[in-house]
Amino acid sequence: MTDTATVNILLFMQKTAEDETLQAELEALLGVGDGNISCESELDSEEAAVLKGSQAPVVAEFATSQGFAFTAADLVAVVEAFEQHQAGSLSDEEFTAFLGTTLPDTTHDDHAAQVTNPLKRLSRYLGKTYLGLGANTDD
Numbered sequence: 330m331t332d333t334a335t336v337n338i339l340l341f342m343q344k345t346a347e348d349e350t351l352q353a354e355l356e357a358l359l360g361v362g363d364g365n366i367s368c369e370s371e372l373d374s375e376e377a378a379v380l381k382g383s384q385a386p387v388v389a390e391f392a393t394s395q396g397f398a399f400t401a402a403d404l405v406a407v408v409e410a411f412e413q414h415q416a417g418s419l420s421d422e423e424f425t426a427f428l429g430t431t432l433p434d435t436t437h438d439d440h441a442a443q444v445t446n447p448l449k450r451l452s453r454y455l456g457k458t459y460l461g462l463g464a465n466t467d468d
Contacts, residue, residue, distance in 0.1 A: 346365050
């Protein structure tokens with residue numbers, strides 16, 4: 330899996346929380362859940378099962394048509410990592426390493442102002458959203 334594919338998957342997942350039309354279309358494709366797969370708490374077991382199953386290629390094609398290019402295999406790998414992290418079998422460090430990001434440095438109050446690299450911004454987002462780190466830091 331490439332870093333670009335991982336970033337695209339995570340951005341697509343995040344977009345499902347922000348775009349109600351995208352969410353509704355994904356819900357229709359999956360046939361389960363609410364179409365919001367933006368984070369571990371929103372990705373329920375039924376949605377995860379469908380995303381890892383026969384609908385993975387359909388969702389990957391749909392996401393690509395929305396500007397988020399990745400393969401079904403990439404999607405399955407990320408969903409499995411989410412499940413493993415949620416179950417506690419993958420530590421925060423292992424999870425972020427798999428996703429190709431690092432744990433954010435939450436010790437600096439002005440850290441948000443210093444982040445300009447998109448991958449670093451995504452890393453901060455993941456740390457706050459998926460890992461609950463630095464949740465009180467403004468973007």
